[in-house]
Amino acid sequence: MAGTGERTQGTVHVIGGGPVGLFLAALLQSVPGQRVRVYEKRPEYTRTRMVMLAPYLLASTIESYRADTIDGQDVEAIFDRVELETRLAYRRTVASDLRTLVDEWTQGFVPLNTIERGLRELIQSRDGGDVEFVRADLAADAALDLAEPDDVIVDCTGTHAVLRDVLAVGDEPGTRGANTWLLNLEHALTITFLYDAPFECDEFCKYYKNLENTGYKFIPSVKRTSYDGDVTHVTGIVSISRTEFEAMPPRFNGTWLRENFPRIATSMDGFINRMQQQSPGNVVGDLEVTRIPLDVYHAWNTTSRGWHGSGLDHALARTPVFLLGDSAIGSPYFQSITLGFECAFHLAGHLANTQLPLGAVFDRYETFMNQQWLRVYMRSQMIKHNKDLLQVVDDTNGLLSQLHIY
Incomplete structure (x- = not known):
């Protein structure tokens, strides 16, 4: 060389x-x-x-x-x-x-x-x-x-x-x-919003605040939920299908989501409502939504x-x-x-x-x-595996299908 x-x-x-x-x-x-x-x-x-x-x-x-x-x-x-x-x-x-x-x-x-x-x-x-x-x-x-x-x-x-x-x-x-080696893990929406009160979300929070959501679950990232001064920045993802992904623009707000994909918006609003019961406060402004293919890749x-x-x-x-x-x-x-x-x-x-x-x-x-x-x-x-488990945690057969046990 x-x-x-x-x-x-x-x-x-x-x-x-x-x-x-x-x-x-x-x-x-x-x-x-x-x-x-x-x-x-x-x-x-x-x-x-x-x-x-x-x-x-x-x-x-x-x-x-x-x-x-x-x-x-x-x-x-x-x-x-x-x-x-x-x-x-x-x-x-x-x-x-x-x-x-x-x-x-x-x-x-x-x-x-x-x-x-x-x-x-x-x-x-x-x-x-x-x-x-x-x-x-x-x-x-x-x-x-x-x-x-x-x-x-x-x-x-x-x-x-x-x-x-x-x-x-x-x-x-x-x-x-x-x-380039690339693997598509899923398609998702990245949703970010500001909240005018302190809020933290661990794995128990992710489960119980999505308990009544069917089909779509908002999963905040632990490392992307942080209180700065007077505002909490909350970022998480909602898994969607490829068909839904292709029907959406690259970026949009909560108003567009409610008008075009009301079931996803309902689940998102349900999460926020249960969030407010834990930490009384309000969303500041609108949701910021980005559709992304969740790809992992390397050269x-x-x-x-x-x-x-x-x-x-x-x-x-x-x-x-x-x-x-x-x-x-x-x-x-x-x-x-x-x-x-x-x-x-x-x-x-x-x-x-x-x-x-x-x-x-x-x-x-x-x-x-x-x-x-x-x-x-x-x-x-x-x-990704833990997210899949969370989706079926109340379905015994679905949970067992996701497990790989010696």
Whole structure:
């Protein structure tokens, strides 16, 4: 494989200036002599949906890193302890101004564009570092044309990644799905609303507040029900059929839902009524509804490692490419910004270490991303299975049909 000695520090081209791309740029900005260019097609940041970063982003010990009750054991089983210690040690070197921002965002819910604007303003306010912002909407060929010798490209363009499928080695790279494994778990509505009183919803709440709902159950996410100041942000999903999914627009409000799918709206209103009995209060404004296919996916190749040394005359055989964030891995059941930030920590550390040969960087990043994929896949399947059990918890035969017992 090419790159067996010390690497020369070229420009890192970050394709996609969303939260993960900006976070990577902020990390690399602290590396002496590192040049970074961030390419983003949007003229401004307008996405206001609420997100929450996982506290383990700021973990200082292995115990706090694997404290998550859902996948803490998975972390222990997948990641070597020495490897985790190395990653945590690197995170402790992150610039204090960036760490302060992340610490603030892990305290509760925050609008997505607040993260994006905060990161961009931080980058622009720093005295040092060579970061340039370029407004551009790049296709795969144009992105690859950016690279000069010793440059690196990082694709942070999300679910519909620009470079993911071109990483499949072959004579005709870029075939749709060539480098992507995808599983559709279900179709659903993501429903978000604001509530002017404190409200928390655990598994007992999810069951009893849906007890009278038939056919449709609103399942709030524990990590997406959070009280900030005077308002609780509640986000959850309602499973729907593919036919219903195809009959709906991508986004709509509660009024449209009541007019066009009254049975779903009735179940939603029933949940809210029982919620009000527990914590008296009112919904602020209307429901925000998004229809989504709940897909879990990953890239078989998260780098251009397969192209290097292939003997093929292609830009990918000369240019190191890395997939980051939703470009590499995605799951519907938890917000992936945390995962993107986690992987950015890892990649930035490797890119900053020019003593590490390119081949080693490829190998370590591919291994790390495969481990993250195992973690994401196991977590997603467990959540989906538990949701299926909740749907039939009062039906003994239906419950037994969902169980797989030795």
